[in-house]
Amino acid sequence: MAQKILIVDDDPNIVTYLEDIFQDAGYATCKATDGADALAVVREEKPALITLDLEMPKEWGPRFYRELTQDEEHKSIPVIVISGLAGNKYAIPKAVASFTKPFDRDELLKVVKDVLG
Amino acid sequence: MCKGFFVNTMQTFVASEPIVIITLDAGHGQVLARILSEYGYRPFTCDYEQTMDVVAEVRPRLILLGLCGPDRARILLQHLLVLYPTTQIVTLVSEDDYGLGLELLEDGAADFLFKPVSEEALRIALGRARTKVDLYNEVETLRAKNRILEENQQLCRQLFDEVPCYISVQNREQRIVRANRQFKLDFGACLGERCYEIYKHRTHPCPNCPVEQTFADGLVHQTEEVVTTCDGEQKIVFTLTAPLRDEHGEITEVMELATDITQIRELQGRLTTLGLFIGSISHGVRGMLTALDGGLYRLEKGIAQNDMELVVNGAERVKLMVSRIRNSVLEMLYYSKERELNIQLVDARNFGEGVANFVEPKANNHGISFEKEFHGVMDRMEMDPEVISSGLVNILENAVDACIEDESKSNHTVSFIMEGSPDTITFRIRDNGMGIERSHQEKMFSLFFSSKGSKGTGLGLYIANEVVKQHGGHILVDSTPGLGTEFCIALPRHHVPQPVSEEQEKVCV
Structure with missing residues (x-):
């Protein structure tokens, strides 16, 4: 079965883009449009990897990440930050990688492949 | 009758004041020299022939001129006074020749004494002459000081007027008692008027007036104000105040110096706005560029797979993102440049x-x-x-x-x-x-x-x-x-x- 990636971003156009490239690379995807929904999706879909936008309405990415790490069952899921904020690598220091939009597609896929093996 | 007065102001002993004694009677000259030495003078005795050389050498402030031939002596007197106009020449005339004495006074002699001269009369006459020389020197010194003062005053006035700032001096009623040229040029005839009326067209004093604060505590205060010139132009000025004190140290007036910083503020406003603006749109623009990549990805994939549906969908996404980016760019262009209305x-x-x-x-x-x-x-x-x-x-x-x-x-x-x-x-x-x-x-x-x-x-x-x-x-x-x-x-x-x-x-x- 294909490994599943959860895409967390409030911009539907960017979600579609990430879905396209991940699916074309052979992964399954699921999505959440803000940090508040994301945790529920994690529990339901149990993704192998999460891509996380930082600046979203209602709940910011960092807060979602904090809640994720307090969840014993899911805290080991690797997170890749994909955000429009410069310097985002400091926001979530434990992220496996940080990308600033607009990102390099091949680099992103390479990191995903390395993480998921 | 003058005697008492001069005795009081005159020293009886003078320290090495040089004096030239001109006489044709060498014996008389020696007597005079001795008397004068006792009083501390440094006498130089000479005859008419030697006079000019000796005077040129000694440069005395006092000369004692004994007259033998009146005409010759008068010529000599005039000659000396032309060359040394400040020198005091006391003449000795024959006992009954009061008329000659007066004529010599007329010619510029300091005084005349009758021969044979008494020691007392000589002392007093020379004392008076010395006082006169001192007074004359004092007047000269004062004149020189006055000249310097005038020059300084003119310099101050010029600095006050030509400083490219608005300077006004205000009294406790906030009335302008002095103002420099730039101030008068932009705010009109203002002397005696109230600062807030002239500067701000207000009917009441401004809140937190720096001039009032300086009157209260004697310190320098600063504010930034918007003032209106007599042409109605608004200027942003940076204002500094300083106390002016009288001889008792009381603050009687306050000087206010205002610099026009309108251009700086405008530029600063614009830069701040531009900085804020770039910060605020960068996140949005990054998102749009990423979504644009997404549209292009679909478009390319559709072309590669010959999938028309994907091509159309990709193109629509590209179109949407391009229009969003265009709007952002246009807004930015509108904002970064002042635009005249095209009615x-x-x-x-x-x-x-x-x-x-x-x-x-x-x-x-x-x-x-x-x-x-x-x-x-x-x-x-x-x-x-x-x-x-x-x-x-x-x-x-x-x-x-x-x-x-x-x-x-x-x-x-x-x-x-x-x-x-x-x-x-x-x-x-x-x-x-x-x-x-x-x-x-x-x-x-x-x-x-x-x-x-x-x-x-x-x-x-x-x-x-x-x-x-x-x-x-x-x-x-x-x-x-x-x-x-x-x-x-x-x-x-x-x-x-x-x-x-x-x-x-x-x-x-």
């Missing part, structure tokens, strides 16, 4: 139709019904159609977005209603979308305020409001959260140029 005579109805047609497809795409109505006198109106239409489109798009976001109702309508009166054209943009929260209503026209997160630049409504104000119109908003919103934009039918200062003030805050 044209346009047909009101055609204009309204054009604006509506721009937004109607977007509304229909989302299943929102779009209604347009035209009432009253449409005819022609004056405006800059480009900026007004972009402002109206912005508000209409907001209305559509408010409907899209609102999940509480099944049917949504956006209405665009134009009403024309002879003087005014009113645009009403009504929606039954989600409404605007009260706290957002107050800030919605502020620069960089956006309720749309990364999708908004916070410029759209700000610019719409600015251009409507530039046209002499106004925007009113009536909104109930959950029910919907109505924007009412009123524009004068005939353009009247508006002052632009308000925008600058806003930016400077």
Whole structure:
């Protein structure tokens, strides 16, 4: 079965883009449009990897990440930050990688492949 | 009768004051020299022939001239006075020759004494002559000091006048007692007037007046003020005050020095705005560029796989992102450059139709019904159609977005209603979308305020409001959260140029 990636971003156009490239690379995807929904999706879909936008309405990415790490069952899921904020690598220091939009597609896929093996 | 007076002011012993004794009677000369030595003078005795050489050598302040041949002596006296005008020459004349004595006085001699001269008379006469020389020197010194003083005063005046700042000196009633040229040039005849009347056209003192504070504590105070020149021009000035004290150390006046910093503030405002602006749009632009990549990805994939559906979908995404990026760039260009209005005579109805047609497809795409109505006198109106239409489109798009976001109702309508009166054209943009929260209503026209997160630049409504104000119109908003919103934009039918200062003030805050 294909490994599943959860895409967390409030911009539907960017979600579609990430879905396209991940699916074309052979992964399954699921999505959440803000940090508040994301945790529920994690529990339901149990993704192998999460891509996380930082600046979203209602709940910011960092807060979602904090809640994720307090969840014993899911805290080991690797997170890749994909955000429009410069310097985002400091926001979530434990992220496996940080990308600033607009990102390099091949680099992103390479990191995903390395993480998921 | 003068004796008492001079005795008091004269020293009886003088320390080595040189004196030249001119006499043809060498014996008499020696007697005189001895007497004078006793009083501390340094006498040099000579005859008529040697006079000029000895005087040139000794340069005495005092000369004692004994007369033998009156004519020769008078010529010598005149000669000496021409060469040494400050030298005091006391003459010795024959006992009964009072007339000659007077003539010598007339010629410029300091005094005359009758021969044979008494020691006392000699002492007094020479003492008086010395006093005269001292007085003369004092007067000269005073004259020189006065000259320096005048020069300094002139320099001060020149500095005061030519400093490229406004300087005024104010008394405790805040009346201007002195002002420099630049001040008078820009604020008119102001002496005796009150500072706040001249500077600010106010009827009462300004709050936190730095001059009052300096009167109170004697320290330097500074403020930044907006002042109005007599031509009505507004200037931003940086003001410093300093106390002026009298000889007892009391502060009697305060000097106020104001520097025109209008240009600096304008530039600063603009830079701040630009900095804020770039910060605020960078996140949005990054998102748009990423989504643009997404559209291109689909487009390329569609072409590679010969999948027409993917191509069309990709192209639509690219189109949407390009239009969003274009709007952001245009807003940025509008904002980074001051733009003059390009007023044209346009047909009101055609204009309204054009604006509506721009937004109607977007509304229909989302299943929102779009209604347009035209009432009253449409005819022609004056405006800059480009900026007004972009402002109206912005508000209409907001209305559509408010409907899209609102999940509480099944049917949504956006209405665009134009009403024309002879003087005014009113645009009403009504929606039954989600409404605007009260706290957002107050800030919605502020620069960089956006309720749309990364999708908004916070410029759209700000610019719409600015251009409507530039046209002499106004925007009113009536909104109930959950029910919907109505924007009412009123524009004068005939353009009247508006002052632009308000925008600058806003930016400077």
